[in-house]
Amino acid sequence: MDEIITRLQRIENLLEHLQAERVSKEFYSIAEVAQMVGRSEYTVREWCRHERVRGQKSRVGCGGTTEWRISHAELLRIQNEGPLPIAKRFG
Template identity: 50%
Template sequence: MLDEVLIRLDRIETALAAIAEQKATKEFYTTAEVAEIVGRAEFTVREWCRLGRIDAVKQTSGIGRQREWRISHEELDRIRNHGPRPLVARHTKCG
């Protein structure tokens, strides 16, 4: 009897975890949200966006013309699994 209760409790916990994960998933995240999730400073995430190290789009937010970076859920997964892309050196003409 106790084993049956423990098995059912485990199923309930698994189902609740799946529901919580679904609700936590968003289509796009702000730089602040991504920074918190990956354990970095928001400035760092903004720099990754600016330098093209992660795929992000600038979208208008709130009132006014202020545009902020938005990072997709797929890109967040990529960052969590592989980190940002390496910084590519830009060539400049000398002479």
């Protein structure tokens, strides 16, 4: 019986450790989102550009270049609902 209790405690500890590692990021890159939703980076970038995904541009590195970033909440929305319809000004 003690062996079973010890094994259960070890399993619980491992589960807690796995949950702690699975903490989501606040923002994701185009490449990360593309991989998670099974689309190309180009497609996800176009979704952002055409406002089908609510992304925001942020500075990257020293050169002043900008890169799209997508929030965790928006990633969940894309995974559950897909991209927004094409805006009239783009369609």
